[in-house]
Amino acid sequence: MAEPSVTPATIEIKSRWGGAVLASKDLPTLRDALEAAVRDGAYLGGAYLGGADLRGAYLGGAYLRDLVINWNSHDLIAEILRRAAGEDVAKRKIAGLILVSRDWCWDNFLELRRDPLFGWALDALAACVRDEDNAPDVLRKRAAKAKKAEDRS
Numbered sequence: 001m002a003e004p005s006v007t008p009a010t011i012e013i014k015s016r017w018g019g020a021v022l023a024s025k026d027l028p029t030l031r032d033a034l035e036a037a038v039r040d041g042a043y044l045g046g047a048y049l050g051g052a053d054l055r056g057a058y059l060g061g062a063y064l065r066d067l068v069i070n071w072n073s074h075d076l077i078a079e080i081l082r083r084a085a086g087e088d089v090a091k092r093k094i095a096g097l098i099l100v101s102r103d104w105c106w107d108n109f110l111e112l113r114r115d116p117l118f119g120w121a122l123d124a125l126a127a128c129v130r131d132e133d134n135a136p137d138v139l140r141k142r143a144a145k146a147k148k149a150e151d152r153s
Helices: 030-039 074-085 089-100 106-110 118-126 137-152
Strands: 009-014 021-027
Touching: 009 030, 021 030, 074 089, 074 118, 089 118, 118 137
Parallel strands: none
Antiparallel strands: 009 021
């Protein structure tokens, strides 16, 4: 049986600040458009991706720092952690765990509190929290705590 065809449409990846178009692609899904924009070297700083289904998206080389994140995307969360881990194998294992545990939700992740790298993972993710995103409370609190500490120094 043949796969159903999806008609490409113009998909615009917009900035969360004022809605300027950062990239525009004639492709069937936002994931396809995002991958194409990354391949083309588009600067996507500040892109709004809330609600985007990025399962299976390859985001290597994408600038993710100022994105409004869909905190339910295992792919995006794992990519943030992978980048924060650098070459540290133990930290990369946490990123891999997030990536392959698609049946997990935040409650499952929070059960890892006793893991020695749990705090590192929360700090890495909290650095990406934005006021207008749907970040879990645990990350919002961690981000607020880090901001207070930064303001004191």
